[in-house]
Amino acid sequence: MSENANKPAETDVYAIHGADPEVLAYAMAKYSRSSLTMKESLAEISAQRAEQFLNTFYFQYGHRSIADLAHIPFAIERLSLLAAIALVDEQRWDGQERSTRYQNFRRSGWFTPDLGPETPRFTAAVEALFVAYDHIGAEMLEALKSAIARPEEMKPEAYERTLKARAFDVARYLLPLATNTSLGQIVNARTLETQVSRLLTSEHAEIRQIAEKLRLAATEPAWNVQHSAARVLCEEIGSVDATCGDRLTEALLRPVKTAPTLVKYATANEYLAASRTELTQAAAELMANQPIDAAPVVDLLDDTESLEVELATSLLYPHCHYSYRQLRSHVAALSDARRSELIGLGTKHRGRHDELLRAFSAGQGFRFDILMDIGGFRDMHRHRRCVQLLQPYTDAHGYEEPTCPGQPTLAEAGLEASYNSAMDAAFAHYRQLRDCGIPEAAQSAQYALPLGTRCRSLFKMDFAEVLYISELRSGVAGHFSYRRIAWEMYKAVEKRHPALAEHFRIEDVNEPIDLLKR
Template sequence: MSDIKNKMTETDVYAIHGADPEVLAYAMAKYSRSALTMKESLAEISAQRAEQFLNTFYFQYGHRSIADLAHIPFAVERLSLLAAIELVDEQRWDGQERSTRYQNFRTSGWYTPDLGAKTPAFTAAIEASFAAYDRISAGMLEALKKAIPRPEEMKPEAYERTLKARAFDVARYLLPLATNTSLGQIVNARTLETQVSRLLTSRFAEVRQLAEKLRLAATEPAWNVQRGAAEVLCEEIGSVDAACGQRASDALLRPVKTAPTLVKYAGRNDYLAESRRELAAAAAELMGSEPIAPAPVVDLIDDDEPLEVELATSLLYPHCHYSYRQLRGHVAALSEARLAELIALGAKHRGRHDELLRAFSAGRGFRFDILMDIGGFRDMHRHRRCLQLLQGYTDAHGYEEPVCPGQPTLAEARIEAEYKAAMDAAFATYRSLRDSGVPEAAESAQYCLPLGTRTRAMFKMDFAEALYIAELRSGVAGHFSYRRVAWEMYKAVAAKHPALAHLFRIEDVNVPVDLLKR
């Protein structure tokens, strides 16, 4: 009797495998509504009952946290780098993408937007960028081999692989945003719903199509990694006992739809679309034709401004190409009434179930306005414990030239002129297509821009995240682009809070690194 009593009072922990995502979400949600154990709940729940429950509590009552309990893995293959950045721009996102450091993207192909009669010009520009990518990669690899002899203890294949990665670090600056990539993501159904809705509201046709494919993938039968083995097993069982084989087939080969209920109503987000339109117009009216002022790579914004000024500046920031500091100067000069009007624009079109725009997440202690190449930004973009406000891609900020301490420069490798010519040509095509007058020309032209193009983004975070990013991204194994940004973040914090500088375990990015170590 005492053994039974002990079992009833001991904590029980077990992992769960084999339940459909929506069924599992329903079973977990029942913890708040039933005394049943997870095993008992799953034993009595069917997909139909889960759908009925979710329709009532998720859609009618708005209990959105239920969808946090259904996690779905996706493979997203052959999408452009531009679309990949749009896809992963979620606060709650987990995934991995192909690395431009360890893979040759020459054979990846590219996405071609609908540019009508201008398509041949686009194609020629992309082919030219890839040809330059090949030549710069080969030229830098040759320079690296001349500068860094292979140690006797290092295998030739390891030596070649390591230096190729270093060469790709330089060549990737020439990859256009049209370049195809692939990624995997594991997201909960609530994140998927907001992701699909946001992507359906995109200005890019490719991204809108991607949203439809995500929604379809969640509502159609998922690919079963064990299907081949299960089919063989079912056939073997059926050859002995047909009825038993059929039961095995029903259990092992049944189609599983990962989130047919939770994403079926995901649609275009009118709140996001209308707010974007009105805030872009407000930013243009506020700044007029004022030129973009020079700004540092990393600008740590002081935190003595009123909350209302931060909110208004943050709302306008993603819809222009000005630095936060320059934009804030104009916002701070506005009357209280006009300031209130700008903030109201950000909530004016908000629907019943819409979360406030990301820009309303104000009050973070550390705000870094960062201007860096798109390639390096993609790496920084992976940090989810901070709030990020992204500006659009443009030629207005120019492009970066790759410089790594201890590595041959473009000039030393005799590829500087070719690099600049390729970047200038890509920018010229971008401007030509942008001004061509075809539908969505301003959006489609951006696919021509190389990863070396400078882009601006605001990163808001607490001290712990600032320290984490600075430490992680300054490491000697990192790409020299974001190492420089991490170093500048550290210096900015150390200058403002010198008593905290000793807490950083930082790597000085100005010290040459061993290029044969990764």
């Protein structure tokens, strides 16, 4: 007997590179059905065998967790800010988008929705906002330079770059939702399938088109970053040995389709579309065009209502413009039977493999009804470990004026009148476009709204996430818009649960900050 026969096997850990995403997913899934090692599995698996396996276990048997194992990077470039918010609205999403703080978005261009004869009006509205964006940004930069001297130890380029970022923080309020941006995402195939299906169900034509392009990008050969260098190598070897060159070409330059199987059946989500239509109608009937009550910027909701009231209110919330508290008071006054009917609208059209609507993630410990500018919401939107319900964009809540303690205000910089004039004009254009009567006018008009427009959203989370968001987003390096929201979240928790306040490592956002520190 070998002297090593009774020794315990050592744990083997190794990273994997070079396997196609679906092949790798199949190899990992085989752990549950085979004693082969990963290296052995990958050595015997072909793309064809992976497709056969996935067609059987993923689509026929519904083993959707297999798609969690195939991760795919994408670049999505030249899409509107409005579309980008919709695209990243996944709870299982990883990615990065262009920053409005460090880049001049004037050079990005914009998306123009199909507004028929009203297109010139839309173009004029967007161009006016960009003129104001340039003007406010340039003048605020000069005001900052006048107010803040450059320290001797600070290099001129660093001084200029830092203050320019502060000026962009103000100017971004004027960027229209039509503004083009770019983002990268790395998602698993299950998230991608859900994302494509959700985007195909959008009320915006641009977003539906992006969904089709995402699906196509996953099923067609991916761009190979090593292609040029590999091609030269293959040609050099082929000039010496044609057979060897052909074999190398097949190994290095073969087209790789990242997810040809896992997203090929992604279609518009009928459950989501039908539920949206009926819940929008139900919300309109319940509220009967009542005026929107005044509400705090951040409202930490109590948990006195029943689960049934929370579910019905949450289902209606994304389909109107009322605060959660105002909407809840009407839902609570309904009969038990009517509330059950509203909850039933959320499950009525659910298919066999449909996940419940996000509003059914109920019973969270902390619920914040937040009214803030769209630009600030984009930053808060990145927090995935909570449930977020976003209402449609509208002019109903007005707009924010950028204000940062220690930084010159618009009035002090002589820019208040210019800013208000630009925002008021944008809202007037929005209303004219919204009411013009062409198909999807209400959706297309939203592209003319600037990022300074207030939007309402509901965030549900546990205590750990409240603490994390409050600490992170109140930091002095952050944008003053979400710093204020994070501070108000903390203050609301402090008032409701004073014994918990000592656990927050919080930055007082009312204190002036050193604007040269990032």
